[in-house]
Amino acid sequence: METHKIAILFVISKSRINLKGLVPVICRITYLSKRRPFATGQFINPSYWYSKLQQAKPPNDENNNIYTQLSLIKSKINSAFLFPQLKKQEK
Numbered sequence: 001m002e003t004h005k006i007a008i009l010f011v012i013s014k015s016r017i018n019l020k021g022l023v024p025v026i027c028r029i030t031y032l033s034k035r036r037p038f039a040t041g042q043f044i045n046p047s048y049w050y051s052k053l054q055q056a057k058p059p060n061d062e063n064n065n066i067y068t069q070l071s072l073i074k075s076k077i078n079s080a081f082l083f084p085q086l087k088k089q090e091k
Contacts, residue, residue, distance in 0.1 A: 006031045006081050008074050010040070012049050021045060025066070027073055031081075040073055042066050 007030040012023045022043035029036050044066055048056045055070070056063035 004032060006077070008077055010054050010070055011037075011051065012044065012046060014046055017046070018043065023049075025049075025070065027070075027077075029077060040070065042069055 009028045009030070011026050011028055013026055014023055017023050020043075023046050025040045025042040025044055026037050027040050029038075044056055044063075048058070048063060050057055056066050
């Protein structure tokens with residue numbers, strides 16, 4: 001059986017800063033060497049974003065909320081990706 005890997009990466013778009021000084025957090029999915037970015041609806045101060053860790057620091061209410069939302073998005077993508085593969089194995 002052939003398995004393919006999915007990569008989920010959260011990046012910020014520093015060129016799209018709004019009037020409040022916040023930038024959007026973009027989710028980028030890579031599957032079979034094709035990238036598909038989409039907006040998460042979350043905005044963050046660019047100095048709080050740590051791209052290597054894929055999270056916002058320092059921990060405060062706003063950054064914890066962003067982290068929770070991004071975790072939910074990632075888990076939904078993973079479950080949507082894995083569910084069809086599990087169905088194939090059951091057959």
